Amino acid sequence: MIDPRLLRDDPDRVRAAQAKRGLSADVVDTALAADRARRDAIAAFEARRAEQKAAGKDVAKAQGEEKQALLAKVKDLAAEVKRLESALAEAEQAWDDAIKAIPNVAADEAPAGGEDDFVVLEHVGKPRDFEAEGFAPRDHVELGRLLGAIDLERGAKVSGSRFYFLTGVGAQLELALVNMAMDQARAAGFTQVIAPSLVKPRAMDGTGFLGQAADDVYRIEGEDLYLVGTSEVPMAAYHSDEILDAASLPLRYAAFSPCFRKEAGSHGKDTKGIIRVHWFDKVEMFVYTTVEESYAEHERLLGWEKEFLDKLELAYRVIDVAAGDLGLSAQRKFDCEAWIPTQGRYRELTSTSNCTEFQSRRLDIRTRVDGQTAPVATLNGTLTAITRAIVAILETHQQADGSVRVPKALQPYLGGLEVLTPIGSIGG
RNA sequence: GGAGGCGUCGCCUAGUCCGGUCUAUGGCGCCCGCCUGCUAAGCGGGUUUGGGGCUACAACCCCAUCGAGGGUUCAAAUCCCUCCGCCUCCGCCA
Known part of the structure; x- marks a missing residue:
């Protein structure tokens, strides 16, 4: 949720921010009206309530007939207070709905526009030239089958489309990647976390995933629980309703969790392989810091993502995501997109967002600045x-015979294995 | 899943049976001041959070806040209901 003061004091800035995302500014006027209505309702309720409290004290002191007379008078007041209180609750709800519908105000630096309006910030490494090497690259589906690493057929049999089993070196690869990520994070001072992947509505809503993104979220039938699409959700809610010691900031966590996504509206996209699946595992960095520090921290997070991709010896580019593609919570977002040889294009591998105060206002996560509380x-x-x-x-490190070279940094995590070699199919 | 106990403004705690004197007690910690060769002790004061009004975003006034949400009542930390969390025991289980 955005700062209500910004909405009141500078609504034009919020309107402009909506336009930058390609959204209507109607929500701004709705929210302003709701704010006015809410404050009027508060004033009306509190005035009567104060009267009632004062009158109640007289009742307590009075005796006999005098008391009976006072009681009759105060009963009417009580009824009105009750009425004003429920009017207030409605006004609060309307205000809450309105303010929460407004996405975070994008950073000035974020490009205007939608999905295709990103700006490329840099290219790292060069895509391999398979033509020059004299062989046609196999896609990851074929390589996965040759190596006995990815079993898509049985994934579909057991769980449906967009599911898979990682087997043999595939399973080893996951554990190696997780361990390498966790080691890097720990070395950088992160606290390692294994996070729950089922959360209550508060966590989901607080991170902004029950808005436009709600269609993509799995809900557990008969339970008030959701499957998370990222451990950002449990990690943001981790410190909800807390006032964090300013001296403890930044709080850096590296969380492992499975991620579940319905992928609604992506029918026909990436139907082959494991590019787009309903479930995958992820190691996510999550940081709580001050708003002032957040911009520099965002660059650091990008740095750690690049460090990891560099260790995997991948060719990639970094993009500055356009305002319209930021999602509800982010103020700015950088995606790292790796070159996928058989697709001939860059695909998102990692992504880092600065959500400034947007999530912490929803989840009540604060710190103390100069004796005052402030959202982190x-x-x-x-x-x-x-x-x-x-x-x-x-795909990047494959060789003509279908084997795959293991990046040097990853080798220790695979027991020193330097090459993954084809083994044929499992179980015939 | 069953039985019982508990949940108070950083921590501990009084209050709950019997509703109004609770503007929530006391201690610890912390902050400010006094005193003081220094420190400690002592003395005095302050110390939940959110919101509204008025404003300089101060001071001040007001409202809410005793796990959460409802209810009863003129009035609820206190009585009733539902839910959540923690603890103990039983059952089940990785």
């Missing part, structure tokens, strides 16, 4: 999303 900033960044990392590794 929350940031998140992918260290590694297993499935896409595997796709990029297999």
Whole structure:
């Protein structure tokens, strides 16, 4: 949720922010009206309530007939207070709905426009030239089958489309990636976390995933629980309703969790392989810090993402995501997109967002600044999303015979294995 | 899943049976001041959070806040209901 004071004091700035995302500014006027109505309702209720409290004290002191007379008078007052209180509750709800419908105000630096209006910030590494090497690259589906690493057929049999089993070196690769990510994070001072992947509505809503993104979220039937699409959700809610010691900031966590996504509205996209799946595992960085520090921290998160991709020896580019593609919570977002040889294009492997105060206002996460409480900033960044990392590794480092070279940094995590070699199919 | 106990403004705690004197007690911690070669002790004061009014975003006034939400009542920390969490025991289980 955005700062209500910004909405009141500078609504034009919020209107402009809506336009930058390609959204209507109607919500701004709705929210302003709701704010006025709410404050009027508060004033009306509190005035009567104060009267009632004062009258109640007289009742307590009075005796006999005098008391009976006072009682009759005060009963009417009580009824009115009750009426004003429920009117107030309605006005609060309307205000809450209105303010929460407004996405975070995008950073000035974020490009205007939608999904295709991103700006490329840099290219790192060069895509491999398979033509020059004299062989046609296999896609990760074929490589996964040759290596006995990815079993899509049985994934579909057991769980349906967009599911898979990682087997043999595939399973080893996941554990290696997770361990390498966790080691890097720990070395950088992060606290390692294994986070729950089922959360209550508060956590989901607080992180902004029950808005436009709600269609993509799995809900547990008969329970008030959701499956998270990222451990950003449990990690943001981790410190909800807390006032964090300013000296403890930044609080840096690296959380492992499975991630579940319905992928509603992506029918026909990435139907092959494990690029787009309903479930994958991920190591996510999550940081609580001050708003002032958040911009520099965002750059650091990007730095750690790049460090990880560099260790995997991948070619990638970094993009500055356009305002319209930021989602509800983010103020700015950088995606790292790795070159996928058989697709001939860059695909998102990691992503880091600065959500400034947007999530912390919803989740009541504050710190103390000069004796006053102030919302903290929350940031998140992918260290590694297993499935896409595997796709990029297999396709990028494959060799003509179907084997795959293991990046040097990853070798220690695979027991020193330097090459993944084809083994044929499992179980015939 | 069953039985019982508990949940008070950083921590501990009084209050709950019997509704109004609770503007929530006391201690610890912390902050400010006094005193003081220094420190400690002592003395005095302050110390939940959110919101509204008025404003300089101060001071001040007001409202809410005793796990959460309802209810009863003129009036609820206190009585009733539902839910949540923690603890103990039983059952089940990785």
